[in-house]
Amino acid sequence: MVRLKLTIAYVGTNFFGWQRQKEKRTVQKCLEDAFSRICERKIVVYGASRTDSGVHALGQVAHCDIPENKLHIPWVRALNSILPNDVCVIKVEQVDKNFDARFSSKAKIYSYTIWKCWDYVLPQRVPFVWRCGEVDEELMEEASKIFIGTHDFASFQNSGSDVKSTVRTIYEIRREKGLFPEESRWIFVGNGFLKQMVRNIMGALVSIGKGKITIDELKEIFQKKDRRLAPATAPASGLCLEKVIYGEDY
Numbered sequence: 001m002v003r004l005k006l007t008i009a010y011v012g013t014n015f016f017g018w019q020r021q022k023e024k025r026t027v028q029k030c031l032e033d034a035f036s037r038i039c040e041r042k043i044v045v046y047g048a049s050r051t052d053s054g055v056h057a058l059g060q061v062a063h064c065d066i067p068e069n070k071l072h073i074p075w076v077r078a079l080n081s082i083l084p085n086d087v088c089v090i091k092v093e094q095v096d097k098n099f100d101a102r103f104s105s106k107a108k109i110y111s112y113t114i115w116k117c118w119d120y121v122l123p124q125r126v127p128f129v130w131r132c133g134e135v136d137e138e139l140m141e142e143a144s145k146i147f148i149g150t151h152d153f154a155s156f157q158n159s160g161s162d163v164k165s166t167v168r169t170i171y172e173i174r175r176e177k178g179l180f181p182e183e184s185r186w187i188f189v190g191n192g193f194l195k196q197m198v199r200n201i202m203g204a205l206v207s208i209g210k211g212k213i214t215i216d217e218l219k220e221i222f223q224k225k226d227r228r229l230a231p232a233t234a235p236a237s238g239l240c241l242e243k244v245i246y247g248e249d250y
Contacts, residue, residue: 001065004075005095006031006045008060010087012236013127017053018060027051027087031062034082039070048101048244049108052196054236056128059090059109059243063101099246107171107245110188112202113238117182129183130202130238135209137175137184143208143215144173144186146222147201154225156201157194158233166225168192173201187242200227202234 008031016024020032028045035043048061075092083089098104115121115129147153147170154166170190178184186205188198204221207213213221213231221229 002068002071003063003065003095003097003099005093005099005101006062006064006089007091008062008087008089009058010056010060011127012051012054012056014086015053017055018047018049018051027057027060028062030083030087031064031079031089034079035064035066037082038073038078039066041067046101048105049193049241051239051241052236055239055241057241060241061101061105061244061246063095063099065097101244104246105192105244106247107189107191108193108241109243109245110193110198111240111242112186112188112198112234113178113183113240114186114202114206115183122180122182125180125183127237128240129178130206130235132206132234133210135206136211137209139215140205140209141175143205143218144201146215146219147173151222152225153194153197155221155227155230156197156204157227158196158200159227163194166194168194168197196233199234199236199239200230202238203231206234207231 010027016026018027020026020028028047031045032043043064043066045062045064051057076089079089113129115131116134118133121131150169152167157166168190172189174187176185176187186202204218208218
């Protein structure tokens with residue numbers, strides 16, 4: 001058996017997330033079905049990030065082991081000829097058997113896109129934005145500095161996770177222009193993220209931007225490590241896994 005590293009993109013709208021679930025459509029299952037069909041045996045695909053239902057990806061990474069006699073197959077073309085049109089494989093590389101898509105990663109980059117106009121949303125953007133209305137983004141940028149560094153993010157983790165520690169490091173949060181004037185993209189770079197952590201932080205930042213909570217109140221929520229005190233989770237539609245970083249420090 002030889003190990004392959006996959007770079008994958010998908011629209012998460014019609015998937016029940018990444019992870020395989022009984023009788024539900026997931027990205028992992030689609031990939032495993034495609035690999036198993038070509039290899040004529042069961043192939044398990046392991047992802048770097050277990051993205052939730054409705055979350056998108058431009059640079060999800062996964063790995064799997066295939067029989068050595070199948071290595072010659074043009075894998076990108078072969079897989080994409082089978083996969084549905086809301087998921088595709090961008091790149092396939094042979095890697096060392098010690099490579100693990102999840103545990104070998106050094107950092108992940110996510111984006112979250114908000115739509116700042118209540119009057120309309122372009123139909124083409126509906127699946128990829130949170131229509132939150134007008135916000136004070138300068139105030140949000142000021143508040144985002146609270147999250148930079150190594151902290152206990154217990155107040156920003158949703159239930160349903162089995163992690164041993166809620167301490168994570170965020171290297172950077174920055175705002176970028178979106179595709180249209182009505183939207184903006186918020187970039188999150190960290191060594192790892194808890195369950196729905198980016199969406200929870202984004203929900204808090206938008207609450208700041210709308211004047212629903214103050215920066216001092218956000219600091220207090222952070223310190224109390226109680227998810228019940230924090231603002232609501234931002235919708236999945238605005239979140240996208242942009243890139244998984246390997247081999248070097250960010």
